[in-house]
Amino acid sequence: MRNKGYIKTDAVANAVLKVPREDFVPPDVRDLSYSETPLPIPGANATISCIHTYCIYYEAMELGPGDSILEVGLGSGYGAALARELVGPSGRVVSIELDPETYRFGDGNLKRAGYDDVITVLGDGSEGHEELAPYDKISITAACPEEPTAVMEQLRRPGTIVYPVGGDGYQYLMKMDVDEDGGRRSETLTTVVYVPLRGRYGKK
Numbered sequence: 001m002r003n004k005g006y007i008k009t010d011a012v013a014n015a016v017l018k019v020p021r022e023d024f025v026p027p028d029v030r031d032l033s034y035s036e037t038p039l040p041i042p043g044a045n046a047t048i049s050c051i052h053t054y055c056i057y058y059e060a061m062e063l064g065p066g067d068s069i070l071e072v073g074l075g076s077g078y079g080a081a082l083a084r085e086l087v088g089p090s091g092r093v094v095s096i097e098l099d100p101e102t103y104r105f106g107d108g109n110l111k112r113a114g115y116d117d118v119i120t121v122l123g124d125g126s127e128g129h130e131e132l133a134p135y136d137k138i139s140i141t142a143a144c145p146e147e148p149t150a151v152m153e154q155l156r157r158p159g160t161i162v163y164p165v166g167g168d169g170y171q172y173l174m175k176m177d178v179d180e181d182g183g184r185r186s187e188t189l190t191t192v193v194y195v196p197l198r199g200r201y202g203k204k
């Protein structure tokens, strides 16, 4: 993944090497744990994403020691575990999941793998998670129908959010930096295919 440019830093390489992806996939697809393909997980319309997409997110947002991050879409818990490795003991990872069955799967995986200090929340992440805001970084791992303004309000200034936006089919993966004064700078990172964001500000 380094030769394709998805991994740019040793920190992300080490996180990918450390987190056992096989512990975050259902037993029947365990053989495919290291295939570059999304895999189905319990719940309605939930997947564990391809490994390289987590690298794109975390490299782009420069997730590092001491950061607090909100992940919208806990899914398998794999992305939260990688984030935990990157933010270190002084950082904080909060991950929110809408689907109760998926939540139980992701939360259980994290606890079994020893990531019991990730804060997991069952709820509608299209509204973010106000109780623990602001966050230095936010990653939305489901396709937003439009710019996720409600979640963006929960970013610290300066802060960075990465999110896919668009309809069914494919979406644009966007990175938005917000500066101290609230000024915004937006960049398209690539195109991706994510399951739809549901909930209040999700797909209608």
Ligand SMILES: C[S@@+](CC[C@H](N)C(=O)[O-])C[C@H]1O[C@@H](n2cnc3c(N)ncnc32)[C@H](O)[C@@H]1O
Residues within 6 Å of the ligand: 043, 044, 045, 046, 047, 048, 049, 072, 073, 074, 075, 076, 077, 078, 079, 080, 096, 097, 098, 099, 102, 123, 124, 125, 126, 127, 141, 142, 194, 195, 196, 197, 198, 199, 200, 202
């Ligand atoms: C592609 S999966 C996320 C993969 C996950 N980050 C991982 O590491 O496995 C998208 C997830 O977003 C969840 N989701 C969709 N809408 C949501 C919402 N409004 N709030 C929280 N989670 C949501 C889905 O249930 C699904 O589990």
